[in-house]
Amino acid sequence: MSDIFVVIEHRLGELREISLQMLTKADELAQSMSAGVTAVLLAGAEDGFEDQIAARADRLIVCRHDRLKNYDSDWSTELLSRMLAEHRPFLTLIGHTPWGLDLAPALAVRTGWPLATDCLEIAVTDRRPEVIRQIYGGKMFARVHLLGTPGYLLTVRPGAFPAEQIQRGPAHVINLEVPADLAPSRREVLEYVDSSAGEVDITQAELLVSIGRGVGDEENILLVKELADLMGGTLSCSRPVVDKHWLPKAHQVGTSGKSVKPKVYLALGISGAFQHLAGITGAGLVIAVNKDEKAPIFRAADYGAAADLFEVVEALKEKLKG
Amino acid sequence: MNIVVCVKRVPITQEVDLEIDAGGKDVKKDALPFTINEWDNYALEEAVLLKERLGGTVTVVTVGGEDDEEVLRRAQAMGADRAIRVSSEGLELDPFGLAKVLAQVVRELDYDLILTGVQAEDDNYGLVGVMLAEHLGLPHAAVVTAIEPEGPTARIKVELEGGLDEISRINLPALLTIQTGINEPRYVSVMAVRKARKKELEVRAVNSLGLDPKELSPRIMTWELLPPPDTGGAVMLTGDPPQIADQIIRIVRETGVNL
Numbered sequence: 341m342s343d344i345f346v347v348i349e350h351r352l353g354e355l356r357e358i359s360l361q362m363l364t365k366a367d368e369l370a371q372s373m374s375a376g377v378t379a380v381l382l383a384g385a386e387d388g389f390e391d392q393i394a395a396r397a398d399r400l401i402v403c404r405h406d407r408l409k410n411y412d413s414d415w416s417t418e419l420l421s422r423m424l425a426e427h428r429p430f431l432t433l434i435g436h437t438p439w440g441l442d443l444a445p446a447l448a449v450r451t452g453w454p455l456a457t458d459c460l461e462i463a464v465t466d467r468r469p470e471v472i473r474q475i476y477g478g479k480m481f482a483r484v485h486l487l488g489t490p491g492y493l494l495t496v497r498p499g500a501f502p503a504e505q506i507q508r509g510p511a512h513v514i515n516l517e518v519p520a521d522l523a524p525s526r527r528e529v530l531e532y533v534d535s536s537a538g539e540v541d542i543t544q545a546e547l548l549v550s551i552g553r554g555v556g557d558e559e560n561i562l563l564v565k566e567l568a569d570l571m572g573g574t575l576s577c578s579r580p581v582v583d584k585h586w587l588p589k590a591h592q593v594g595t596s597g598k599s600v601k602p603k604v605y606l607a608l609g610i611s612g613a614f615q616h617l618a619g620i621t622g623a624g625l626v627i628a629v630n631k632d633e634k635a636p637i638f639r640a641a642d643y644g645a646a647a648d649l650f651e652v653v654e655a656l657k658e659k660l661k662g
Numbered sequence: 663m664n665i666v667v668c669v670k671r672v673p674i675t676q677e678v679d680l681e682i683d684a685g686g687k688d689v690k691k692d693a694l695p696f697t698i699n700e701w702d703n704y705a706l707e708e709a710v711l712l713k714e715r716l717g718g719t720v721t722v723v724t725v726g727g728e729d730d731e732e733v734l735r736r737a738q739a740m741g742a743d744r745a746i747r748v749s750s751e752g753l754e755l756d757p758f759g760l761a762k763v764l765a766q767v768v769r770e771l772d773y774d775l776i777l778t779g780v781q782a783e784d785d786n787y788g789l790v791g792v793m794l795a796e797h798l799g800l801p802h803a804a805v806v807t808a809i810e811p812e813g814p815t816a817r818i819k820v821e822l823e824g825g826l827d828e829i830s831r832i833n834l835p836a837l838l839t840i841q842t843g844i845n846e847p848r849y850v851s852v853m854a855v856r857k858a859r860k861k862e863l864e865v866r867a868v869n870s871l872g873l874d875p876k877e878l879s880p881r882i883m884t885w886e887l888l889p890p891p892d893t894g895g896a897v898m899l900t901g902d903p904p905q906i907a908d909q910i911i912r913i914v915r916e917t918g919v920n921l
Binding site: 351410413414437438439441442444445446448449450453454455456457458470472473474475476477478479480481482483484485486487489526527528529530531532533534535536537546547553571572579580582583584585589592595596597598599603604606611624625626627628629631632633634636638639640641642643644645646647648651652654655656658659660 | 675676677678679680682689757758761780783784785786787788789790791792793795796797801802803804805817820821822823824825826827828829830831832833836839842843846880881882883884885886887888889890891895896897898899900903904906907908909910911913914917918919920921
């Protein structure tokens, strides 16, 4: 049977949004090629996600074990590669998340099937998937073909597709036992910790003055901090600033930092990697200043200025002081 | 602790206006400067830091042409003991092929740990590291932001989303893909790179590795490049900086935010 598999992702007892987004896209693709949708859930004994998934798939394969309460690198790879070998789905969707990045390439080697990552658009023509993804940090888009095999693997960018109510199912539930011959995991999770806790809470700010790689030097941060104070705003930043240890992680906006929802987000010297843009979808208004007029941030901003951020910062300070 | 680091040389594209080349499948690169992939630079620094602390060796490997030796020289200047370039001249390798080639070379080396970047700046696939781990039968972790070796295992930190980290223990030898920010990569002077040119650099031909060329044929290929869609773009503010500042202040005030 021609089938689309969706690998369900959940974390600390919560179904992740990407799972519903992938089920929505799978539904659309399945309709266009009269295929079925199978959701695959590896979960802990107590986790109950079935209700949210059952109406969105034709089949639900569930494998429960305490070890699967959260992502387990070895077990997930082994269990899923066995399932794929047995069912040979035409297409398998996995989230383009840290766990997806850990899992999908390993599955591609085990199955021998082609894998394209971070897909923004997926189409199937003549029983072959064709995807669109970004390269060069979002400065260019690429249409990518996957070469002919029995199966294909794709990782899907979170937020690329909406999570909609769909009418499928109720799914036929298949419960699988963890096979007795499964080798012990070579990587054991000890704990989960929140590394973004800090004195600043950027999620509650009305105005965020945010800096990126373009700030250039640690000393320059002070210049922008002065502007943030003058404007009554809070200083935040993109990843490169935290990577360089110029600001603590509590200031970081984006996928691996915080999602923010200020009335105004003033982005200074931020190029606009998708991980950053994912953190500002809740912002009321985005104003971006960047020297590079082709920076992806200008595609996400409401207003933009292709200018030197320091000149604009100094001009703003003068006017606000004056 | 013996560590292997796999690195890639990539074009620098920040603040550059990229153009699609005549073939339509890549960007024009002839005028672009190149450097080591940012993620790989963090991986290399981490390897050198571990070596400085615990002893052992660092071996750096790349697949590419002669131009790519530049990143190996830079790695030697940073503290790598051994450098290997697998000459790929004339061969189009996708991430699947690349991982196969690397596996064939790394298999022969002595290692406790293999480090790669999470992904490359140019194609952003994020595949080679974990695929290499699978070919070598090693445990792996993607997106690692801390490594603390503890005997036959290592305690690692894996970056998840939303500020959450996973603390794990992984059996060694292992392959870890390294996230930016794990350390502060050292400055490498031009002089130091020049001096490193005197060191030995091993070159292996890809067709000497005993791989069936069919195994290396691409499974994914870029069909065409598309410029980014400009739909939904920003309204661009023009004028000199004071004029831009005036407009920004007006726009912010219109939202009801007090300045």
